[in-house]
Amino acid sequence: MxxxxxxxxxxxxxxxxxxxxxxxxxxxxxxxxxxxxxxxxxxxxxxxxxxxxxxxxxxxxxxxxxxxxxxxxxxxxxxxxxxxxxxxxxxxxxxxxxxxxxxxxxxxxxxxxxxxxxxxxxxxxxxxxxxxxxxxxxxxxxxxxxxxxxxxxxxxxPIKQFVSLPYDEPVIQEGTVRGSIDILDVRYGNLWTNVPRELFLQLHVDYGDKIEVMIEYESRQVYHNVITFGRSFAAIHIGEPLIYVNSLDNMAIAINQGSFAKAHNIGTGASWRMTLRKS
Structure with missing residues (x-):
């Protein structure tokens, strides 16, 4: 076949x-x-x-x-x-x-x-x-x-005898979710994180709530703002930031019709850490 x-x-x-x-x-x-x-x-x-x-x-x-x-x-x-x-x-x-x-x-x-x-x-x-x-x-x-x-x-x-890259698990502690920026939605510059939707929802949030987002690179803060948790890009005005659930059921951060990665010079990998909390 x-x-x-x-x-x-x-x-x-x-x-x-x-x-x-x-x-x-x-x-x-x-x-x-x-x-x-x-x-x-x-x-x-x-x-x-x-x-x-x-x-x-x-x-x-x-x-x-x-x-x-x-x-x-x-x-x-x-x-x-x-x-x-x-x-x-x-x-x-x-x-x-x-x-x-x-x-x-x-x-x-x-x-x-x-x-x-x-x-x-x-x-x-x-x-x-x-x-x-x-x-x-x-x-x-x-x-x-x-x-x-x-x-x-x-x-x-042996089924476990293969090379595996280090992977940092996302965690929630004292009302804060911590994770990493795994990759970009390249064409649009959206940040795709390793934080699953189910873990994020343990913050007891709903669409329309404001989320405090902090992004660090090697312990140096590069972004800190309060943005909207939305169902889709229609939830915000053009040019505004949004946190949403991506196609892999993980949390992502974007600018409506703009590149979040380019706007804030943000990259991907284990050195790029992120925290989320309900504002």
């Missing part, structure tokens, strides 16, 4: 790297359905690669194969793996932390290490800098097209 192949990378579209991956996949099967998740992951940003998979994977049918290539360690001794999620999708990726969010929020059924002797593009053995083409796209296409089974990928690894 032919399954979809979904590609993501930090390659961008300025050159032929993504096209080469698709060409390899079509060399496995001319009719394999190939889709793009994104190729605009910031260069070397494994955290963003992990997050974008979590944002997408469960919306694709069982059997879909994702190939994620953000691989600053290409050519090193890091493993090449395929993970099967509990919902039946496959993820082909370097073992460098890309599975962090999948493991935490979706769950993995099993992991296999790619046997690079048998699952590698023929005549590519001298190349050590484009495993996205030579190993990941080739192996992912073979799985999606049914040329090989999951069992034929390579040896099974």
């Amino acid at each position: 032919m399954n979809a192949l979904v590609l993501q990378s930090d390659f961008g579209l300025e050159d032929g790297a993504v096209s080469a991956m698709k060409g390899v996949a079509h060399s496995v099967s001319k009719v394999i359905p190939i889709y793009d998740n994104t190729h605009d992951i910031p260069p070397f940003d494994i955290w963003s690669a992990s997050y974008r998979l979590w944002q997408t994977v469960t919306y694709w049918p069982k059997g879909t194969v994702f190939v994620s290539v953000v691989d600053p360690g290409v050519g090193s001794n890091r493993k090449s793996i395929v993970a099967k999620t509990v919902s039946g999708q496959y993820i082909v990726t370097p073992d460098n932390g890309t599975l962090t969010h999948i493991a935490k929020f979706i769950g993995m059924e099993s992991i296999r290490e790619i046997d690079e002797e048998t699952n590698r593009l023929p005549k590519s053995g001298a190349s050590h800098t484009f495993h996205g083409r030579d190993i990941y796209a080739f192996t992912g296409a073979r799985i999606a097209a049914g040329v090989i089974s999951f069992e034929e990928v390579g040896q099974m690894l």
Whole structure:
């Protein structure tokens, strides 16, 4: 049975790297359905690669194969793996932390290490800098097209034997929720936090309430204001800030028809901390 192949990378579209991956996949099967998740992951940003998979994977049918290539360690001794999620999708990726969010929020059924002797593009053995083409796209296409089974990928690894990135859990204490800014809704500059809606609602808030928001970078305060908790952007005027529930059921912060990130020079990652309390 032919399954979809979904590609993501930090390659961008300025050159032929993504096209080469698709060409390899079509060399496995001319009719394999190939889709793009994104190729605009910031260069070397494994955290963003992990997050974008979590944002997408469960919306694709069982059997879909994702190939994620953000691989600053290409050519090193890091493993090449395929993970099967509990919902039946496959993820082909370097073992460098890309599975962090999948493991935490979706769950993995099993992991296999790619046997690079048998699952590698023929005549590519001298190349050590484009495993996205030579190993990941080739192996992912073979799985999606049914040329090989999951069992034929390579040896099974212990389910917990994979690289995971540090993750700071959001907490609530004395009427204050503390969390981090995980990523941006890039095109619009909205801040996506790791604070789930259910934790935020323990502040006993409702739509229209005012929320005190403080954002710090490495313990230095960069933003402090009181903003509205709204159902959608229609709840506020253009140019006003808003805290809302995003599509992953986490709390997010935005400016209506503006970029919150650009307006306040705010970035993402573990160093960007945030507190929320009912005003």
